[in-house]
Amino acid sequence: MNNWFHSWRAAVRIARRDAWRFKGRSFLVLAMIALPILGVSATDLTLRSAELSPQESAARLLGAADARLQDPGYGGAAVLQSPDGQTIVPAGDWENKPLPEGDADLKGVVPTGATVLKDSSGSGKLRTAHGLLHTEIRELQAAHPAARGIMTLLDGRFPERADEVAASARFLEESGLKVGGSVAARGLAREYRIVGSYELPDDLKALEVNALPGAFLDPLRKGLEASGMASTSRSTTLLVKLDPNRAGSQDGGFTWNMVKEANTRGVGVVSRAVLVAPPADADVPLYQQSDWGRYGDDSGEKKAVLVAGATIVGLAMLEICLLAGPAFAVGARRSRRQLGLVGANGGARSHIRAIVLAGGLVIGVAAAVTGTVLGLALTFALQPVLEDTLGQRFGAFDVRPLELLGIGALAVLTGLLAAVVPAVTASRETVLASLTGRRGVRRSNRVLPVVGLVATLAGGAIALYGSVVTDQFVIVAGGSALAELGVVAMTPMLVGLFGRVGRWLPLSPRLALRDAVRNRGRTAPAVAAVLAAVAGTVAVATYAASQDAQQRADYEARLPHGAVSALVVEDGGRDVPAVREAVQKHLPVDLRADVSRIVVGKPGCSPYEEDDGCGRLEVVVPKANACPLWAAGPGDEDPSAKFSPQERRKLADDWRCTSSGAGSVPTEDSLVVGDEKLLTVLGVDDPGARKALTEGGVVSFRKPHVDAGAVAVRVITDPAKAAAAVEKGQVPPGQVRRLPAYLAPEGSASYGIAGVISPAAAQAAGLTTVPMGSYFSTDHVPGSEPRQKLDDELARIGSAVELHVEEGYASEAGIVLLALTLFAGLITIGAAGIATGLAQADTEADLKTLAAVGAPPRVRRTLSGFQCGVVAVMGVVLGSLAGVLPAIGLRLTERREAARWYEEARDGGWAGAADLPQIPIVIPWETLGALLIAVPLGAALLAALLTRSRGAVARRAAV
Incomplete structure (x- = not known):
């Protein structure tokens, strides 16, 4: 135990010193790992801060009141509700009976001695500096202590007189009005003085004005009716602040039993006490209904979100490992002599592996700390921007140390995984080869390509089965992912196949290609990283382009173009x-x-x-022109039920039953x-x-x-x-x-x-x-x-x-495809650049030999550019081929599903036009062209420009 601790301590010290010595490489790997950690930690902080606690939600909804009473619109009939009051349904069986008419008695359920505030909402067109603006009108005594927290005062004060209003900040911005000015409504001659501005913490984009109860909506309704215009509708709820000294009060709140009692009188309640401490599901009558599942069981959605999140995290870790692995290999190459000295002084292979792995540990810890700290700082600095984007204010700035530690541990794990392959490779080298710089003879793994080929064929077969035989997207996606992983496993072999085209290339690209094939250990991971990024981009781009073509074909203009x-x-x-x-x-x-x-x-x-x-x-x-499927007689609920599926299918093609087209006047x-x-x-x-x-x-x-x-x-x-x-x-x-x-x-x-x-x-x-x-x-x-x-x-x-x-169909696919192309381009250039850096470290002796035999200085720059371009081209070509498969599979699955729905609709007689919905498959050739030509060319030029033409003067190695 003691020896293990001391050996790892020494390995960490060596790795820390080595990382500090080669700052450029270390910063590259650190940034590569820290950037995703920054994004994940910032996302975690944003979501947690935006997720309100029950107390914060209650304050924004109720202010300082204990409950909000509302009429759900069932005529006073008994209701059942969820604890948060978001779902309210009539109690009992009302399927074949009309609900009572009238309103529920809200005041009848107010406890004795309670303070009551009326909160009414309507809408109207208010006159602004530009014209008219449709605005929400809210009548609430916002300055009352019981309403404190519902609105946040920004400037001035809340209205205190009937001719005063306060306006939301967004309304003032849109209308061009200011505090101290006046505003009027269409259909109302009187004006209101704006005495303050405010915001709704849950809706920063609300266009709203606030007035005292009865000061705005009633006069507006009368004015509109007098002018012969349609009057505005309104809704009213009651805010209730209980008397803490009332008899029998023990909890000081509107309890769940009180809520259920109000439900028996047709009143829905949002209670602070229930929001903070909701009852058990067994105590909620609504949840005991046999048909409750249709009102919102989102467990399936949560599982889907978790699966998607885990998939994204896994792919991100794989991508980082593929990109950072060659960078650690660069360090191992540059430290060969140092590692050889460790072996010459009695160090075992485990010690060499520990030194290289310690490099991943050091970089991972540094990336975790850097990414987490930057995520904290960035989220805090951008909080106003994030709040404006989300349209609501955060609650408390919620920092959860355990979650941040978990995210940091992910960075450390990623660093270690990225260093595993370079560590094993470095430990297998002999001491003599490490000290003399000789590479020896390496044999490629013959098992991995076979496994990759089997996985590719199996994945392709599964995806084909899912798209042709079944309608399950999961089967297609799973088969496509398996096939892509198989291609990744076959990458070393495919790199070797690419080397056969070198005989037809000029000197510099031939040298670059042969060097890539000879050193597949550093080329294959970079190519695999480019392959994964490009495959995902091509899959999404192909699917997006196909959907765009379908939407363009389905678009029905309301007028001729430009009319x-x-x-x-x-x-x-x-x-x-x-x-x-x-x-x-x-x-x-x-x-x-x-x-x-x-x-x-x-x-x-x-x-x-x-x-x-x-x-x-x-x-x-005329009766002869009427569609029999739609001609309902006395007591007919479904006229089409009188016909068999074959008759309904035949009538669906009848001109009397075809759709008249979209649009109306x-x-x-x-x-x-x-x-x-x-x-x-x-x-x-x-x-x-x-x-x-x-x-x-x-x-x-x-x-x-x-x-x-x-x-x-x-x-x-x-x-x-x-x-x-x-x-x-x-x-x-x-x-x-x-x-x-x-x-x-x-x-x-x-x-x-x-x-x-x-x-x-x-x-x-x-x-x-x-x-x-x-x-x-x-x-x-x-x-x-x-x-x-x-x-x-x-x-x-x-x-x-x-x-x-009529502007015609507005496609949004262009922006999506451009973003995908840029993303894949950045990944491609980054991966190719890392592979080029490793190649330069490996081929330094070859470059010095070329210089010694009279090669011009530009050969170094040219060779570097072609090395980068070769990796980019191989990754892009393989990724493009791998990415088209899942997109085509998903579109074929959608085509089968659309055909099935179409046939079912025809059996029901409601197919309308007798044309099968078109599900086109479109290959985004512009995106593929940019990936196949522009991205490798840009990567090669960038590598050539950033490479020095002249290298250091070579010295004879000591023998």
């Missing part, structure tokens, strides 16, 4: 002229097509709401009133359609709507009676009017419009129309600046404008 729509459906189209003028002022409009909508009743009736005096219009689909049955200009903007180039509108007819884009050259519409003046009739299986009451119609050719893009009614046809049918907006074609797609100006002016107009500018 604009601006629609208004409130206030009877009062602001439509101003909206049209604003669009033409700020956007490069080429053609404008005005559209109107049909109203039944008052001109201000909206298609979204059935107010008193408002009816609706619906298209009458804000009118009844997507009908608009317009002229032939609208067809031009929509890109419908059909003479028959233009003629129909010119002659006062209708152009229909839905085949089932047309019957005998006409479209029938039903004018319903009493929606309630119509709904009752439909529920009984009867025809809804209303006048039916037939309009001459022309069916647009099949395949015409309507962009959600079911039919275009000419103004003459609407007038002839006695239909009332009001302006709704316009469609515009543009010279080019408007940029960001004119869009911002237009949004500002539309906000000043005040109406809710449905504005859409």
Whole structure:
């Protein structure tokens, strides 16, 4: 025991001295190990600090109150809830019975003597320095001691009068207003003075203003109703602060028994005492329900996250070991004479292994300390930035020593693992070879390539089976990982195969390739590291490019490319002229097509709401054109249940049951009133359609709507009676009017419009129309600046404008592929650089020989560049081949799964269009080209530039 301790102590001292002597190499390895430790420790600190304790969560939700009472909206019926109050469901069986109407009695469950604060929330459009901004409005006496902690005051004070408000910092930033200014709401003549700014610790991006209870929402509602505009909705909860001196009080809180008692009266409760000390699952009635699993069992998700985390950590350790291993080999090479002297003085092979392993231990400990300290400092310094990014304030800066020690131990373990292979290799050298610098004859391992070949074939077969026979992603991923590990094991053999192309290369690349093949112990790990990084990059890039192609194909434009729509459906189209003028002022409009909508009743009736005096219009689909799968009779819950799977599959291909396409317009049955200009903007180039509108007819884009050259519409003046009739299986009451119609050719893009009614046809049918907006074609797609100006002016107009500018499919894959390419490029250059440093240490004698026989100085620089490039090329080529397999396997699995879902949908009669979903497989040739050409070339040039042309003068070695 004593001898072991002293030998390791001496080994650590030698390793520490050696690391300090070769600072450049030591710093490289230290940075390589410390950077992941920095990232992991910073992530741990960030997540732990952002994870609030029960006390901190309760303070942000309840302030200093003991409970928050809320109406879950079940009419006062008894409810069951989770301890945190996030899940509330009705108690009992209400599946076939209507819930009671009305509100739960919140005040009825407030204990005697408790302090109660009303907390109400709504929304409205507030006038800002730029126009109108949709903002949350909260009425809470925030300055009350019971509410302290819900909002954090930043400047000024909270409101104390009815004409004062405080505003969130994000609202002030977006609105251009300041503390001391005033703000008003659309539909409300009075102004409110801004007396302070605050933030919500859990939502730093909240656009919110705070007022006293009853000071803002009620006047706003009355003002909107007086102006004929839709009023805002509101929700109210009660904050309850119990009297600590109340009779029978022992715990000073709203207990779980009190919560369950409130649940019997239909009230949901969030209690501080329950949040801090939740009851056992056996005491929660909700958890005892047989169907509780559907409300949120996330154990599977947690297991998946743990498995993914363990996989990422394992791959990161493998990557670091593959990259740092050659660097430790560099140290072992440079210390051969020193290690030889240890053996000459009686040191055993275990002592030599201990010295090299001690180097990994020293670097690992230094990397652990450095990475952890930097992670602490970086997280603390960037805390405001991290909080802004996450959108919430941290709780306490949570430092957990055991977790940081575990992360540090990971660095030490990684350093030791990276030094294992160099330690074993160094210990096998004879003393004579170490002292004289002779390498001797090395035989390559013949077992490892065979194992790698078997693993590659087995992994490929498993991945093929998973993608062709089953629908399990895990099988494909597992087989692909096994195949990749097999390729890594075969790397030394593959490096030897690469050496056979050297006979056709010039001198410098031939020397570099032969040197890489001759010294596979340092070349293979670097190539394997590049292979692993490039394989992962190519797999993700191939999958991302394939998904991008699928999303591009599935994208359905709402308008032709560059076209604009601006629609208004409130206030009877009062602001439509101003909206049209604003669009033409700020956007490069080429053609404008005005559209109107049909109203039944008052001109201000909206298609979204059935107010008193408002009816609706619906298209009458002839019985012969109706899809049998959708035609429900009296008491039919599922009309398709009357058909067999074969009949449903056949009907799914029927033109009556095919989908009408995506998109819609804000009118009844997507009908608009317009002229032939609208067809031009929509890109419908059909003479028959233009003629129909010119002659006062209708152009229909839905085949089932047309019957005998006409479209029938039903004018319903009493929606309630119509709904009752439909529920009984009867025809809804209303006048039916037939309009001459022309069916647009099949395949015409309507962009959600079911039919275009000419103004003459609407007038002839006695239909009332009001302006709704316009469609515009543009010279080019408007940029960001004119869009911002237009949004500002539309906000000043005040109406809710449905504005859409069709910019086409916006791909995000380009950024992902660029990031992946840069990541793989950095790994490739780093690994190739390490291999080049080792090669320079090994080939120093060869370079001196070349210089002695008259080779120019640039040979050193050229050879170094080609050595780096050779490693990069071999790793990139092998990684590209290995990375395509899992991506193709996953896409084939998705294709099988999509086909299965499609067939099931057709059996149910809901497949819509009779086309099988396309799951394309796209190879990202740009990414592969950058990896195969640009990255190795850049690595070679960088190595050549950083290498000195002239070496040290050689001396004759003493014999």
